[in-house]
Every structure is written in C-alpha cells, then in structure tokens.
Amino acid sequence: MIDRRYIWEKYAGDYEFVDEEGDQTNAWVRSTEEAYVYWMYPNFILIQGSQGKVDPTERRIRSAMGDHVDVDNLEFDPDFFLWLLYRHSKPGEYIPGPISVEDLSSSEVYGDLEQFGHRGRIEDSSNIAESLPIIAALLQEMQFRMLEGFFAVNGSSLKVQIRTEGRIHVKVAGAIKDAETKLKRVLLALRFVSEFVSLYQEWRDDMDRMDKYPPLSFFDDLAETAARNNAEFSFDVDDLINEYEEKRGVTADPTDFNYL
Structure with a gap:
C-alpha cells in the first residue's frame, strides 16, 4: 500500500x-x-x-x-444494494467472503413517483426490510441510493454508510470507536473498504445472474411483510416483475406469488 x-x-x-x-x-x-x-x-x-x-x-x-494510469470512478449499482438486503434478510442466504451484514438501519431510495416524490429516506429503523415506506418504494421500482448499518469484517463490527456514487463513510462507532489509536482506526476502515469494493467487483463481474439478482419470490416476501403490518398496496407490479425476469433470465412462476 x-x-x-x-x-x-x-x-x-x-x-x-x-x-x-x-x-x-x-x-x-x-x-x-x-x-x-x-x-x-x-x-x-x-x-x-x-x-x-x-x-x-x-x-x-x-x-x-497523466496518461500513464487509467483511473475510473467507482460507482455502486443500486441492484447491488438490493442484493445485500436480500442476502441479509433471507434465512439461509449469505454474503461470500469476509464481510457480513449485521443490520441495515437507514436507507435512501430515489425514483419518480407522485406519491413518494423523487426521493425517500428512512433513518434508525430496526430493519429496513420491514420498513413499509421502503417496501412500497422498492415494489414501485424506486432504487437504492444509500444504505447504512453495521457490517462485520474479520470479526470487527463497523458502522458504515455507503452511497451509489461511490462514497463510503465509516463512522465513529463499533470497532472504530473502540480502537486505541488513529492508525488502528484507519487500518480497520481501509480493510473494510478494500473488502467491500472487492465484493462489489465480484458481484458485478463474476456472479451468475441467477445469483446476482434476488429471486422474484423476494418481492412477494416484501409484500407479505407489509400485509403482516396491515398494509395493502394496490399498485401494479408487472413492470417490476418483467424487469427482474429479464435480469435473471427466467420466467416468473405463479406459485411464487401469494401477496402480489
């Protein structure tokens, strides 16, 4: 380095x-x-x-x-954030490598919907996968712009905010707050950023699209969570299903849907 x-x-x-x-x-x-x-x-x-x-x-x-080194800005695909949410919230799924998600408590989504506007934000939720505004936004094809929560890397727990434009903010909490020296804090943050970027590149470049995108039943699971909280959505999700059918290269099975 x-x-x-x-x-x-x-x-x-x-x-x-x-x-x-x-x-x-x-x-x-x-x-x-x-x-x-x-x-x-x-x-x-x-x-x-x-x-x-x-x-x-x-x-x-x-x-x-100059012209001796090619430097490209790194940006994160919103679908990568959706994949992180799916792998974190679905029992039996996992994130490959040394990084795991402990909780996702804040998020920001964007799109172009009259009832939500262009942007929505949830902060300090116990679990954004159970947040009704986030569920409604995702089912209407709004996309993640930011995720925040606690991530573990090699046994250290770090609170991190990640934005799609490539900005990663490792906050003064968890292992960073407990680190005895500034050098240790920097090394912990660098380790996380390096591993997280490697994970993203693996997701972007190497994963089969069946693994890269959540199964269509995941969206029905979100709708089920909303129903358990007495929320009913009447909007059309056909475009959403068609989008992820194309991304995964499969046709939806009607038995995957009980709430959509």
Whole structure:
C-alpha cells in the first residue's frame, strides 16, 4: 500500500491592511486543506476526507498520473444494494467472503413517483426490510441510493454508510470507536473498504445472474411483510416483475406469488 498526505493552500478575499510602517497594502487570507490518499496498488485508490476535499484531491491525482494510469470512478449499482438486503434478510442466504451484514438501519431510495416524490429516506429503523415506506418504494421500482448499518469484517463490527456514487463513510462507532489509536482506526476502515469494493467487483463481474439478482419470490416476501403490518398496496407490479425476469433470465412462476 502507498499512502500520501495531500496538503494545499487556498487564498480568499482581497483585503486592505495597514502594515507596520503605516502604509496601506492588500492581503489575502490563507487557509490550509488536507486529505489522505491510500493506493492499494494496483487496484484501488482511496481518498479519505470530506467531499469538499476529495474532489480537488482526485483532480490532482489524475493530473499527476497523466496518461500513464487509467483511473475510473467507482460507482455502486443500486441492484447491488438490493442484493445485500436480500442476502441479509433471507434465512439461509449469505454474503461470500469476509464481510457480513449485521443490520441495515437507514436507507435512501430515489425514483419518480407522485406519491413518494423523487426521493425517500428512512433513518434508525430496526430493519429496513420491514420498513413499509421502503417496501412500497422498492415494489414501485424506486432504487437504492444509500444504505447504512453495521457490517462485520474479520470479526470487527463497523458502522458504515455507503452511497451509489461511490462514497463510503465509516463512522465513529463499533470497532472504530473502540480502537486505541488513529492508525488502528484507519487500518480497520481501509480493510473494510478494500473488502467491500472487492465484493462489489465480484458481484458485478463474476456472479451468475441467477445469483446476482434476488429471486422474484423476494418481492412477494416484501409484500407479505407489509400485509403482516396491515398494509395493502394496490399498485401494479408487472413492470417490476418483467424487469427482474429479464435480469435473471427466467420466467416468473405463479406459485411464487401469494401477496402480489
């Protein structure tokens, strides 16, 4: 791993001052910004910092590397988040590799529905798979934009927020909060990010589409959960079923549906 600390200065304003000699002069206020870059050579470059610091750091990295290295931004497919929810909530299913989901408590979905608007968000739920607003949104083809919860990696429990645009925020909770040193916190976060990105690449590039997308019965399970909570949905789910029939390459079995 190659690690670097990027520091740059910004100058703001054009202020008039009187110097020690009593002469009027112009000056600018200097501020210092910094971000940390970790190159998990040769596969990943991770930038640690706020969004306002990540973007200029990325531009500097691209400029420094020029045409010698191809750098692509990583974004997560919303269906990958749906797959994580399915594997976490369905008994007998599992997530391959060293990462597991302990709970999913917050999420954000987006789409274009009159009754939901363009975006919906649930926070601090005990289980988003049982959240009626999230179930209704998913059954109407809205897509995940964010997932948050506790993930385990090699025995360490981390609270993480992951967004489809490729931003991963490892929060100060769980093993990160209990870590004795900043170095240990950084190493735990880097381990999670590295393993999570590897998991996503395996899902994206290597999985059979029957494993990559949840079975059609999963959507009926969501509707069953809603029914147990006295919620009835009257909207049409034909487009949703057709979409995942095409993605999985199978035709829906009518016996899969009791609530849709």
